[in-house]
Amino acid sequence: MDRARLWGVAFLLITAIGWALNWPTIKFLLQVWPAFFARGVAGVGAALLLGLLALSRGESLHVPRSIWPQLGLTAFTSVFAWMGFATVSLNLISVAEAALLVYSMPIWAMLLAWPLRGERPGLRALVALALAIAGVVLLLSGQHSLAGRDQMLGVGLALAAAVLFAWGTVANPKPLPLAPLAQTAWVVGVGCAPMIVLGLVFEHPQLDALTGVAAASLAYMTLVPMGLCYLTWFGALRRLPTGIATITMLLVPLLGTLSAAAILGDPFGLREGGALALTLTGVALALKGLSAPAKSRTPGAHPTEPE
Template sequence: MQHQTNSFTAILQKNKAILWGLILTVTILWGYAWILMKEVLAYMGPFTFSAFRFGTGSIVLLMIVWLSKKGFPLKQYWKQLIILGILQTSIVFLFVMYGLRFVDAGKSSVLLYSMPMWSSLLAAKFLSEKLTSAKFIGLLIGMIGLLTILGWDIWIGQDISVIFGELLIIIAAVSWAVSNVYYRIKLQHLPKVETNAYQMLFGTIGIIIATVFTEWNHPVDLNVHSIYYILFTGILASALCFTVWFLILSLIDMVTATISTLLVPIFGLLFSSLIIDETMSVGVITGSVLIIVGIIIAQVTSKWNVK
């Protein structure tokens, strides 16, 4: 299995089209997942859903690790995996899911994907990655696109509960950015499936603890819809996508990888419009175009730093 993984990595290093195909697949799945994350709140509490979601993802990944006859990580990596799990899984999704109680699904995805800005700043500081003019301009245009999508209502006339939810999601974005840099520094050399399996397991334990203390007696409605939401987000949007995400982070520079995730809010807003009738305003369309332009400038006008 390790030989096959190395061969696949070598193919990705030589073929940017396949790598971009993976990035596009991940962003589409994450964009669609935002709709399910919002809709599932009608059936259970946000922390309970997160526990089901990442518990499912952890079980799937651990089964894959077991079937491939991989052992548990060496003890010297447990501390790092626990920290990564808390940053990447516990904090990000506890804060995001609670914030979704107050903020629309589309705008929530926009706020979380301020992550590239924080990742770029941290990468320049701790990874010594140079923020080229093209990447800086692309990132700036992308962030302007996010602000355009959010519109003036984020600055004026906001209910205090909505502001609270938005702040939680921004904190989640910062935590995700920190986890990206921490992974690159501490765990990049480890196998991707095992890394994601154990960080998700430890992160899920943190979510379960929070769920026990806050939603122990809350009603849970398990039906065809809610089970589908759990399975899709747990297996595809979590187990699969975050494994691919760690692979992408290990192959290209931080700025390139994270700027690409600005596509997620576009897909999130598109699916929100198509599935749950959230409005696609002129600001949303204009902001989406700016994000795409920003990504093109950052990628087309500069060479990928493929590792």
């Protein structure tokens, strides 16, 4: 393996670990700040840092008027819905349940490509769907998962995040004509700013409650998953095939679940392990199908790759 590919693999591992650790990290922040406000502050802070970095590298932050509708759709589906709904779901369900449900988005993309783009799902898509459904059913088969309305709301929010992200990718397949860092800064900023507004109006956060571990969690969310990891993700994409990079990102829900078990004490046994194996195998099949040249770009290759 040449040096460029070695660096690409190293960047992928940094990205996967940084995004995976964000799942249990969010749980600490949610102990003192409500979900939308917490995610919005971290996202807007990261967007400002990415914008400054883009300017330092000579990237223009100018957005032509003609692409604002596309930018808005991308920000809504891949940031506001994805990050916002997924974060709220963590108040109601475990990290393992949320991560696995949210990372099912490539399967929904394959299914949505049929009515939206006339791409009929083949055998690969049906097998992927069957594996993913089996994994989700196994994961939610524990009594605690179906204990009440709150848990089912959490499941619904996580699935909504995955479906909306997939819909945005299929309905809007053309990349924004912006430089990578500038694009990410705008999409993350536009998607997260409304979360702060909604948080202030409806959640009424206690700003002085942010101390200790929660403050460290906010700093980590801002600097690592939404800052450093985007840089390493772009670095990996420049050195490795997109399909390989995207499938490797299936490490994120796996490592996120394992880290939540170690850090938060979340349960991880045969049921959780079997659910991960089934669902991630299905997602891998979906990603392999979506990476074919005739298809649009892979959902996981989106510059606002979810963490």
